[in-house]
Amino acid sequence: MSAVSAAARPFDAERVRGDFPILAQRVNGRPLVYLDSAASSQRPLAVLRAVERYETHHHSNVHRGVHTLSQAATEAFEGARARARRFLNARSTREIVFVRGATEGINLVAQSLARSRFGPGDEILISALEHHANIVPWQMVCAQTGCTLKVAPIDRRGEVDFERLSALLSARTRLVAMAHVSNALGTVLPIKRIVEAAHSCGALVLVDGAQAVPHTVVDVRELGCDFYAFSGHKLYGPTGIGVLYGREELLEEMPPWQGGGDMIRTVTFEKSTYNDLPWKFEAGTPNISGAVGLAAAMDYLEGLGIEALAAHEHRLLELATGELERMPGIEIIGTAAHKAAVLSFTMRGCHPHDLGTILDSEGVAIRTGHHCAMPVMTFFDVPATARASFGCYNTEADVRALVAALGKAREVFG
Numbered sequence: 001m002s003a004v005s006a007a008a009r010p011f012d013a014e015r016v017r018g019d020f021p022i023l024a025q026r027v028n029g030r031p032l033v034y035l036d037s038a039a040s041s042q043r044p045l046a047v048l049r050a051v052e053r054y055e056t057h058h059h060s061n062v063h064r065g066v067h068t069l070s071q072a073a074t075e076a077f078e079g080a081r082a083r084a085r086r087f088l089n090a091r092s093t094r095e096i097v098f099v100r101g102a103t104e105g106i107n108l109v110a111q112s113l114a115r116s117r118f119g120p121g122d123e124i125l126i127s128a129l130e131h132h133a134n135i136v137p138w139q140m141v142c143a144q145t146g147c148t149l150k151v152a153p154i155d156r157r158g159e160v161d162f163e164r165l166s167a168l169l170s171a172r173t174r175l176v177a178m179a180h181v182s183n184a185l186g187t188v189l190p191i192k193r194i195v196e197a198a199h200s201c202g203a204l205v206l207v208d209g210a211q212a213v214p215h216t217v218v219d220v221r222e223l224g225c226d227f228y229a230f231s232g233h234k235l236y237g238p239t240g241i242g243v244l245y246g247r248e249e250l251l252e253e254m255p256p257w258q259g260g261g262d263m264i265r266t267v268t269f270e271k272s273t274y275n276d277l278p279w280k281f282e283a284g285t286p287n288i289s290g291a292v293g294l295a296a297a298m299d300y301l302e303g304l305g306i307e308a309l310a311a312h313e314h315r316l317l318e319l320a321t322g323e324l325e326r327m328p329g330i331e332i333i334g335t336a337a338h339k340a341a342v343l344s345f346t347m348r349g350c351h352p353h354d355l356g357t358i359l360d361s362e363g364v365a366i367r368t369g370h371h372c373a374m375p376v377m378t379f380f381d382v383p384a385t386a387r388a389s390f391g392c393y394n395t396e397a398d399v400r401a402l403v404a405a406l407g408k409a410r411e412v413f414g
């Protein structure tokens with residue numbers, strides 16, 4: 001189906017809600033309104049059942065056994081890898097490394113690639129809207145190697161200024177590490193353009209896709225990026241599982257970062273040799289049921305139609321943005337032209353944590369705090385924001401519940 005016709009297909013969020021039993025509960029005596037999918041999305045029955053089926057009937061350790069269950073587990077795990085390859089349109093399953101999540105994927109690249117290759121005079125470029133997971137690993141590598149961290153600024157809308165970003169690129173830039181979508185602001189970054197600019201300077205590009213994969217079709221070959229990291233739990237899959245995509249030629253040259261079982265071919269006390277890709281980067285027993293659940297989540301999401309879902313979420317975002325813009329005392333933080341499913345805001349006279357608590361008493365779950373993006377809070381000169389984020393199960397009624405609960409908070413804080 002073409003992107004246009006998929007987007008035009010009506011998206012039935014009410015029906016989708018039925019796939020998520022957790023949403024049927026009441027919280028503080030009110031129907032649960034879950035607006036925190038950017039922190040972690042809920043899992044549909046299809047994912048819960050896939051994990052249960054695996055744990056009930058097929059579990060054993062992978063790769064090392066000749067017995068039937070071990071072969072079934074290996075098949076399930078490697079089948080999940082093949083599913084992830086298709087999800088990202090990677091060339092080969094050798095390019096799909098299972099990790100705990102986006103954080104671990106970024107740390108893998110930092111410690112394996114950057115630590116072994118970068119040194120004084122080299123630069124790593126990030127943006128000012130990054131999650132801590134895409135800041136701190138690079139700071140650690142800079143301390144370890146003597147390379148320098150550069151930061152591309154954002155403007156008052158929360159957009160990365162492409163001209164200023166380009167001006168920071170030079171022959172010294174070894175790696176550009178950037179979010180595809182900002183978790184704190186919702187900004188969608190022009191990743192393809194950034195990849196082209198970085199490559200023209202000879203720099204590699206890592207994309208932090210944690211907030212992008214639930215909302216947009218990601219084709220790593222189309223984007224042209226060298227690495228792409230994301231977490232299962234923001235994609236309607238389990239926690240503790242994620243994917244690092246890496247171009248095969250790069251992964252091949254990179255040293256392993258953790259040692260142990262499964263990542264070796266031979267071990268003597270004098271010397272060990274390493275396994276083929278991608279297992280070279282997967283030391284120890286992996287999260288097998290997590291991978292199975294992640295594959296089921298990818299099936300589920302693609303079954304919904306990612307373009308149709310994105311169009312639905314965009315309608316909710318526009319509706320909520322319009323409503324909040326009309327509310328006195330509310331300031332929306334992050335007004336980029338191109339945003340995905342995240343609405344950050346403050347209410348005058350009310351600390352975001354108090355706001356979150358009042359909304360919770362109305363059954364409305366939003367996130368409050370710095371969203372692991374303290375430099376973004378500093379830039380906008382706020383201690384924290386309240387953040388509503390949307391997923392496949394959210395409806396216009398959820399937006400109305402948010403607005404009503406904010407109205408109550410307004411009465412309290414006057």
Ligand code: PMP
Binds near residue numbers: 039101102104182183
């Ligand atoms: N990057 C972004 C943009 C995120 O939103 C998050 C999760 N909040 C992460 C990285 C880290 O993901 P995880 O904690 O699942 O590793």
